[in-house]
Amino acid sequence: xxxxxxxxxxxxxxxxxxxxxxxxxxxxxxxxxxxxxxxxxxxxxxxxxxxxxxxxxxxxxxxxxxxxxxxxxxxxxxxxxxxxxxxxxxxxxxxxxxxxxxxxxxxxxxxxxxxxxxxxxxxxxxxxxxxxxxxxxxxxxxxxxxxxxxxxxxxxxx
Amino acid sequence: xxxxxxxxxxxxxxxxxxxxxxxxxxxxxxxxxxxxxxxxxxxxxxxxxxxxxxxxxxxxxxxxxxxxxxxxxxxxxxxxxxxxxxxxxxxxxxxxxxxxxxxxxxxxxxxx
Numbered sequence: 001x002x003x004x005x006x007x008x009x010x011x012x013x014x015x016x017x018x019x020x021x022x023x024x025x026x027x028x029x030x031x032x033x034x035x036x037x038x039x040x041x042x043x044x045x046x047x048x049x050x051x052x053x054x055x056x057x058x059x060x061x062x063x064x065x066x067x068x069x070x071x072x073x074x075x076x077x078x079x080x081x082x083x084x085x086x087x088x089x090x091x092x093x094x095x096x097x098x099x100x101x102x103x104x105x106x107x108x109x110x111x112x113x114x115x116x117x118x119x120x121x122x123x124x125x126x127x128x129x130x131x132x133x134x135x136x137x138x139x140x141x142x143x144x145x146x147x148x149x150x151x152x153x154x155x156x157x158x
Numbered sequence: 159x160x161x162x163x164x165x166x167x168x169x170x171x172x173x174x175x176x177x178x179x180x181x182x183x184x185x186x187x188x189x190x191x192x193x194x195x196x197x198x199x200x201x202x203x204x205x206x207x208x209x210x211x212x213x214x215x216x217x218x219x220x221x222x223x224x225x226x227x228x229x230x231x232x233x234x235x236x237x238x239x240x241x242x243x244x245x246x247x248x249x250x251x252x253x254x255x256x257x258x259x260x261x262x263x264x265x266x267x268x269x270x
Contacts, residue, residue: 023218067203071176074199078183088192088255090248111198111237119191119244131191131244 003049007033055156062152063109070114077133089135090119093128093142100125102157109149116141162214169211176204188255190247198240205232 007030014029015021034053037046077086093110095103103125107118110130120129132141183196209229216222247254 023223067199070199071203074183074196075176075179078179078186078196078200083186083188083255086188086192086255088189107241108237111241112202115195117191117195117198117237117244118241119248129248131195133192133195 003037003044003046006044006046007037007049009033010036052156055152059152059156062148063112066109066113066148070112073114086133087136088131088133091130091132091135091138091141093130093145094126095128096126098125098154099157102153103128105153105157106149109153110145113145113149116145162217166211166215169207169214173204173207173209173211176200176207180204190252190254191244192255194240194243194247198237202233202236205229205236 010033011026011029014032015026018025018029037044038050041047041050095106098106103121107121107128110128111117115134116130116132118128119131121127122129130141132138135141177200180196180200183200184193187193187196206229209225209232213222213225213229216225246252
């Protein structure tokens, strides 16, 4: 978090030094600050920050891919599948040990990934109730969420 | 046609096709919860793509930043809306397609 502040500070200084303040100049300054933090990570103690930034980038890529796949899936279900071939049902997903913010992020991402939407977060933040279109194999859905989403979210929040 | 116009056209067109798909989904899918799948996913990406097309068309002007804000709020709030509809459908026990007993669903509070 301290390293993020330093990065932001460098960006603002760069913005003040540039001849014409613009969004591009701010982005340039931010990138420059990031490069500085990467080069001097021993001195500034920003190794953890670098790790988190790369993990966040990786998570965003994974999430974007899942989101596109979800949309292709929805279009296919809507246009080509009959009602009779759907087996929708609720399944539960255990999120014990995650912080409330991580549960929030996870439930948001689940709503936008293929085949599942979040229906309920229990009051103790331990269980998510999901609704899936094909609930024949709940443990496969859980394993997939564990493998794809939970791991990449935890890699940058911890 | 310039490059910008082509890109704008493609983005807006694909966005509107996705919104059309989610509208068809609302008509075709059998119950509330299945419909919320179509709305949560296809509508989010559809609106995202349409606003992105508008942003590309506007270029780097002051108004363009407001479009970024609009994208942010749309993308954040649509899944929340679908979540709330699903929550209501669960609590009110609205009739569901192929209602089966939930094999591994425990009521919250009955946890040992």
